[in-house]
Amino acid sequence: MEEAGAQQQGAAFPAPPHYFQRFTAENLNLLEKARSDPDNPDVSKRLDELPFPILALEPPPPVKKGVYWLFGRPWPVQDSLATLEEQGIEQLYPKGPIDRVKELKKLNHSAVFNFLELVHTLSTSPSEFATKVDQIRVIFINMHHILNEYRPHQARETLRLMMEDQLNRKKQETVAMRETCANLRKQLAALKALKQERLPVPGLEPDVEMTAAASAPDGTTLISPQEGLDVKSHRNSENEDRSQLYSSAATSDPASRKNAEAMARMMDLCDDIQ
Structure with missing residues (x-):
């Protein structure tokens, strides 16, 4: 049962959670009555008959820190790029301010060199290929991380271009x-x-x-x-x-x-x- 639930959470279009059936018109009306007149004996009796606490119908408070779960994956509330050290990956380029173009070229040369070594290893010692594959994987993760650091700049430029396009279109319509x-x-x-x-x-x-x-x-x-x-x-x-x-x-x-x-x-x- 737990495996089926995990598969549902990781699905691209998961089914709604089972507790959506609680949000009926009758239960929502009962929640409003419980808010307005909590000492009413009839309301208290009906609340005792429910198989779940009525406050479960209240929306949860917004998550302000930490992580939240979406489709079975944790996502940070504060959208930030995790460092390679936080992800447990070896960082192959220097820390601090760097020339990203220069470092990407270095990593690209390293990836090509390691690929040639992988081909040589497969021809001489096929059983030792895993080490080279892991090195190539780390190189590509480092390259991907450097590229991801450009995402905020890309988002700003995309937004600027969209606003300029809207402004030009409105000017043309006005003319x-x-x-x-x-x-x-x-x-x-x-x-x-x-x-x-x-x-x-x-x-x-x-x-x-x-x-x-x-x-x-x-x-x-x-x-x-x-x-x-x-x-x-x-x-x-x-x-x-x-x-x-x-x-x-x-x-x-x-x-x-x-x-x-x-x-x-x-x-x-x-x-x-x-």
Whole structure:
């Protein structure tokens, strides 16, 4: 049974521990009642009937020092690189500040030399190969330990590159948004100008007024004939100027008023984005 538990702890995707079945809604409600009213006799009776202490449902305090176990392996709380001496491995390079590149080259030459000696040993005395294999293993562990000392620097550089990439991407998105907003403002201004141009001008013939109200210079239909009639019906007199006609149409015609409000909101939105 213990071997099966050890295999579960060392598995890549271990099963949940058996005590997860304790965390039912009923037991959690009982825990809340025990906190709020511990002297209640009914609560005390139900606590006595449980096969485990109710405080076992409380999360354990965070581990602040020492080690914790994860997937059957101990991990230090303070993430630090253990020295070769702490791991029981012979250190082949000097202690203290070193030139890591220089030491890695030395260890690489030693590994190649020991490999050649291993080949020679296998050809002459195969029974003595274990010593050379162990020496090569120690050399590679030393090289791996030196490389692991670069991990904090690698993590900082990786984080810096990620932040720079995010910053550049946000700058590009901001530039694209501002360009889109500028183009939108130009289009809104052009639409506003066309809106003013399509209104009937005093003194024109009725057919000319309907044509100006219904189409743009490029032949694109701007408003329907019915909307043109609505604009004409709200003219106070033929002596009113063009701005008064536009103001009257925008005030009396719901469609024109909605268009004007929509354009104003779009202009305000562009100002906020910029």
